[in-house]
Amino acid sequence: MPELLEVIELGNPILRQKAQLVQDVSSDRIQHLVDNLMMTVKEANGVGIAAPQVAQSDRLFIVASRPNLRYPHAPTMEPTAMINPHMLAHSDETVKGWEGCLSIPGLRGEVPRYQAIEVAYTGRDGKQHKQALTDFVARIFQHELDHLDGIVFVDRVESTQDLITEREYQRLFPG
Numbered sequence: 001m002p003e004l005l006e007v008i009e010l011g012n013p014i015l016r017q018k019a020q021l022v023q024d025v026s027s028d029r030i031q032h033l034v035d036n037l038m039m040t041v042k043e044a045n046g047v048g049i050a051a052p053q054v055a056q057s058d059r060l061f062i063v064a065s066r067p068n069l070r071y072p073h074a075p076t077m078e079p080t081a082m083i084n085p086h087m088l089a090h091s092d093e094t095v096k097g098w099e100g101c102l103s104i105p106g107l108r109g110e111v112p113r114y115q116a117i118e119v120a121y122t123g124r125d126g127k128q129h130k131q132a133l134t135d136f137v138a139r140i141f142q143h144e145l146d147h148l149d150g151i152v153f154v155d156r157v158e159s160t161q162d163l164i165t166e167r168e169y170q171r172l173f174p175g
């Protein structure tokens with residue numbers, strides 16, 4: 001049975017480490033971690049979660065865009081484990097959009113990200129994938145990839161003026 005994992009928060013040094021490449025995707029440890037992350041991100045109304053957020057310094061994350069309480073307008077997709085992910089190419093264009101983070105509760109920021117990217121990753125079945133992502137899903141990928149390099153969204157805002165609290169965010173953009 002998958003179990004809910006504790007999400008660590010900003011200030012925990014693990015969030016600032018560079019995560020390690022996953023050597024054996026088929027190992028019980030990695031397969032259980034994927035199951036537990038999938039359950040944890042769903043329960044927390046997240047659209048993505050990276051292994052360092054549950055104190056596991058492995059290069060893997062889940063992208064699980066779907067409308068929920070925290071992101072009512074998110075597109076729906078099958079939750080996907082992306083292992084040893086990287087960006088192959090990106091658009092010149094960047095767009096600013098609102099982000100939050102399960103490891104930084106109560107805060108939202110308007111963050112510039114590439115509008116379109118081409119990515120590669122290993123799936124939980126060990127197969128290699130290449131994919132083009134755009135807009136919100138591309139944003140999730142870039143946010144999660146940053147977690148694997150010890151970067152969080154507050155590092156990416158153009159100005160601290162682009163940070164607001166969750167409560168004011170809900171007031172500005174009522175679901």
Ligand code: ZN
Pocket residue numbers: 100101102103143147
């Ligand atoms: Zn995050």
